[in-house]
Amino acid sequence: MSVKALNNYRTKRENRRPNRSSVFVRGTMHFVVFTFIVSLFIIFPMVSLFVLALGGDGESFMHILKNVLPRVGPTTIILLIEIGSLAAFAGFTSAWLVSFYDFPGRRFFSWALMLPMAVPTYLAAYGFVEFFSFTGPIQKLFRHLGGYTSIREYWFFDIRSTFGAAIVLSLVLYPYVYMAVRTVFHFQGARMVESARSTGAGRIKILFRILMPMARPAIVLGVTLALMETINDIGAMEHLGVETLTFSVFSLWLNQDDMAGAAQLSLFLLIIIFVLIKLERWARQNRRFHDNSADSLTSKYRKEVLTGWQALLASLFTAMPVLLGFGIPFSVMAGYAWDYLDEGFDPKLFEALLTSFGFASTAALITVILALVMAYSVRIARSPVVTLFVRLASVGYAIPGTIVALGIFLPLAMIDNYFDSLMRHGFGISTGLLITGSGATMIFAYVVRFMAMGEGSLENGMQKISPRVDMASRSLGKTSFQTLRLVLLPILKPVMATAFLLVFIDSLKELSATITLRPFGINTLSTYIYDFASRSRVEETGLASLMVMAAGIIPVILIMRTMLDRRD
Amino acid sequence: MAINLTETIMLEKPNSTERPIMSGHRTLKIFKSVFAVSGIAMTLIISSLSAKAADEVNIYSYRQAELIAPLLEKFTMQTGIRTNVLFLKKGLVDRVKAEGVNSPADLILTVDIGRLNSAKTSGVTRPVQSAIIAGNTPAEYRDPSGHWFGVTTRARVIFASKERVLQNKITYEELVDPKWKGRICTRSGQHSYNIGLFASMIVHHGEGHTEKWLRGVKANLARKPQGNDRAQAKAIFAGECDLGIGNTYYVGKMQTNEKKPEQKEWAASMKVLFPNVDGRGSHVNISGMAMAKHAPNADNARKLMEFLSSGAAQEIYAEVVFEYPVKPGTKTSDLVRRFGELISDKLSLQTIAENRKAASRLVDKVGYNDGPTS
Numbered sequence: 001m002s003v004k005a006l007n008n009y010r011t012k013r014e015n016r017r018p019n020r021s022s023v024f025v026r027g028t029m030h031f032v033v034f035t036f037i038v039s040l041f042i043i044f045p046m047v048s049l050f051v052l053a054l055g056g057d058g059e060s061f062m063h064i065l066k067n068v069l070p071r072v073g074p075t076t077i078i079l080l081i082e083i084g085s086l087a088a089f090a091g092f093t094s095a096w097l098v099s100f101y102d103f104p105g106r107r108f109f110s111w112a113l114m115l116p117m118a119v120p121t122y123l124a125a126y127g128f129v130e131f132f133s134f135t136g137p138i139q140k141l142f143r144h145l146g147g148y149t150s151i152r153e154y155w156f157f158d159i160r161s162t163f164g165a166a167i168v169l170s171l172v173l174y175p176y177v178y179m180a181v182r183t184v185f186h187f188q189g190a191r192m193v194e195s196a197r198s199t200g201a202g203r204i205k206i207l208f209r210i211l212m213p214m215a216r217p218a219i220v221l222g223v224t225l226a227l228m229e230t231i232n233d234i235g236a237m238e239h240l241g242v243e244t245l246t247f248s249v250f251s252l253w254l255n256q257d258d259m260a261g262a263a264q265l266s267l268f269l270l271i272i273i274f275v276l277i278k279l280e281r282w283a284r285q286n287r288r289f290h291d292n293s294a295d296s297l298t299s300k301y302r303k304e305v306l307t308g309w310q311a312l313l314a315s316l317f318t319a320m321p322v323l324l325g326f327g328i329p330f331s332v333m334a335g336y337a338w339d340y341l342d343e344g345f346d347p348k349l350f351e352a353l354l355t356s357f358g359f360a361s362t363a364a365l366i367t368v369i370l371a372l373v374m375a376y377s378v379r380i381a382r383s384p385v386v387t388l389f390v391r392l393a394s395v396g397y398a399i400p401g402t403i404v405a406l407g408i409f410l411p412l413a414m415i416d417n418y419f420d421s422l423m424r425h426g427f428g429i430s431t432g433l434l435i436t437g438s439g440a441t442m443i444f445a446y447v448v449r450f451m452a453m454g455e456g457s458l459e460n461g462m463q464k465i466s467p468r469v470d471m472a473s474r475s476l477g478k479t480s481f482q483t484l485r486l487v488l489l490p491i492l493k494p495v496m497a498t499a500f501l502l503v504f505i506d507s508l509k510e511l512s513a514t515i516t517l518r519p520f521g522i523n524t525l526s527t528y529i530y531d532f533a534s535r536s537r538v539e540e541t542g543l544a545s546l547m548v549m550a551a552g553i554i555p556v557i558l559i560m561r562t563m564l565d566r567r568d
Numbered sequence: 569m570a571i572n573l574t575e576t577i578m579l580e581k582p583n584s585t586e587r588p589i590m591s592g593h594r595t596l597k598i599f600k601s602v603f604a605v606s607g608i609a610m611t612l613i614i615s616s617l618s619a620k621a622a623d624e625v626n627i628y629s630y631r632q633a634e635l636i637a638p639l640l641e642k643f644t645m646q647t648g649i650r651t652n653v654l655f656l657k658k659g660l661v662d663r664v665k666a667e668g669v670n671s672p673a674d675l676i677l678t679v680d681i682g683r684l685n686s687a688k689t690s691g692v693t694r695p696v697q698s699a700i701i702a703g704n705t706p707a708e709y710r711d712p713s714g715h716w717f718g719v720t721t722r723a724r725v726i727f728a729s730k731e732r733v734l735q736n737k738i739t740y741e742e743l744v745d746p747k748w749k750g751r752i753c754t755r756s757g758q759h760s761y762n763i764g765l766f767a768s769m770i771v772h773h774g775e776g777h778t779e780k781w782l783r784g785v786k787a788n789l790a791r792k793p794q795g796n797d798r799a800q801a802k803a804i805f806a807g808e809c810d811l812g813i814g815n816t817y818y819v820g821k822m823q824t825n826e827k828k829p830e831q832k833e834w835a836a837s838m839k840v841l842f843p844n845v846d847g848r849g850s851h852v853n854i855s856g857m858a859m860a861k862h863a864p865n866a867d868n869a870r871k872l873m874e875f876l877s878s879g880a881a882q883e884i885y886a887e888v889v890f891e892y893p894v895k896p897g898t899k900t901s902d903l904v905r906r907f908g909e910l911i912s913d914k915l916s917l918q919t920i921a922e923n924r925k926a927a928s929r930l931v932d933k934v935g936y937n938d939g940p941t942s
Contacts, residue, residue, distance in 0.1 A: 067932040134806035150807030160794045241794025243937045251758040255928035413666035516659045
């Protein structure tokens, strides 16, 4: 068997083509079966969406086709393109500067560039609107300088526009790109750049001919995550007055009592996402990175030291995303927290913090474990069917939280009630709502929504390990489970830690599904904020908002530390 | 062969630098403490879930918990019945429906006739026959079969700049007049408050005429529909627009906002115009309550409903949230009285609810939310 396996792994080109005769090596079946079951659970809310969509009549479909898509479709696509380009630009450029050059503040910015990730999109939207509004500091200064009194006397950039929304969202979403590109550069960039330099290639040439192509899959990965987050967002878009397809999903459902139409539109959105994911995978397929001698950038590589205006420019450029994406929302919320300081500390807030931590870390742990098994199944089974199921399981990230929540809640409550009536008739005991009455549905929702983070990270991480490692382990008589546990797991630890933290941050920020699913007496930080925000009293949530961001900062720092060498 | 393979493994460990990527024990320790904290948190959560008092009432509310807090406190003080509030947003009705016979919900509190009506049509409510509630609530503000009851009414009026709008009377119909071109601001056309208003236009003038009207309003907008009602007042203050559509109680909230005194300035820059006072009256919507079909504490829920319709509770509503109490003869707040007298459109709320879907589709059709330029 081991010889056969050896032959299979001989060349990379051959790796790509699954070889049926040797697909199911010992123990693979268990993983495949497990992956199927898990994927089915995760795909399940989407299946209920599909069932709902079938219930529609042709009439609402016509309304969508005639009155909704032609207006909202282009807006959504333009928004996605703008956010994708802005996030790619900011993320790539800053990762490039920080990885290969030395300039004042580089060490600080290399991790601070991740900070905006801790800001939920709805808080970012709120902060930006406040900051740039008529009564915000910028326009006040503007009026003071120009001697104006009314907004009609001058032109000012309107943040509540499609482009404004693109700026706000890309400023908090670019860290996905930054993180991915930075990792690639960190592990693979040094050698390439050094050899390129030795041939006398200039900076520009290295950037465009070597680094950009090398970072492309990472950029696409980061951009896909950013775009999925854009599509599932409703809070920020509502506040920014931008009508996306997601917005229409809600108006169909809530104002037109057209659940089927809403489900149909959601499915359409899912198709967009699926295409995006396909694109991303396609980009990744074309370049496989299990470099046999992946070498950390830091040990030998010496960064080029920038001086003078170049250093200033680099510092400014890397400072901008942090100052805007994190600084603005943070300062607005800190200002509020300060205003309301005399109201004292609400003990409920501490409770909410603990609850948030409990749910987010449980969800993150479960997600990472499931993701590990799924990614490993993809690796060893190399069957298109397994891969398809795992891909489908990642789509949840793009679905609005409320929709995921209903997709989970409706069928589970049915099961709860069925079980309850069974117990009542059989034993005269009422079990009530066992699943939906506990917080279990919240954790389920987080796992469904953030599996993309976990599975994506782990699959990416596994791809960097040459299949020859597995093969060696197998040839020494280890089963596939033992290979995973003894060989891959130790190598993957940092990747798993990163995945855990990513899911943790996202669960902490999650709002829509949490609101819909939470049982009595449960408040997380985000629902606490929402309670106030929905009364147009975001001012009073300054402290809670700061806590959400602060709770996100620690994982962000940990991510950078686990991902990169600390000396970097 | 075996030796070669082991060497390969050694080589292929990514980043085989001297230093492990994960800075070892420190990070692990942090993870461990995270888990310890979450463990404690989960225990707390579970124990808080199982602690249930016997004499209680469970409220599913679209209305923010704190808004109704003073009322619920008073209720608990009078009756000793504990209140649990779950604040939900989208999907409240869907959730109660899915929970079915095991739903813990006793009472549903919500704003907007659309939601009350959809609760009824989804079959999650039960009729309540109570002479007390019926006596307190005029017939036009409750469901004929007792499935829902209005608690307060809220008038949808015009905010007008004191400086730039001289007239003191206005009609909804007038908003399409070319003299308002580039001067009107509203929130999203799909917001339930606007949908209610547009639905009432459909009932009065028919769908075709309302479509024309909505196109006219859209053409007169100063900017893309955005923000909440308060944001429209702010836009008037900023000089961006001269008319806004909003609910009256927002004005009260702004006028009394001690924490953000700048909002007092916004409110001071505008006046409230009650539309159509010389005709059918201004469009009103309600906030209301309904008893859940499978309410486990139905008696308590009924007590709470009776309390909320009572004069004592209605006065609190008027004073704290600046809405119009439904109980005839209840004193409205002084501040609200200063806006002028409300003459409300007597259109049946049921009819308005039935036309919401058509209204929402018109908003899509004319592209209202795209703003004036398109």
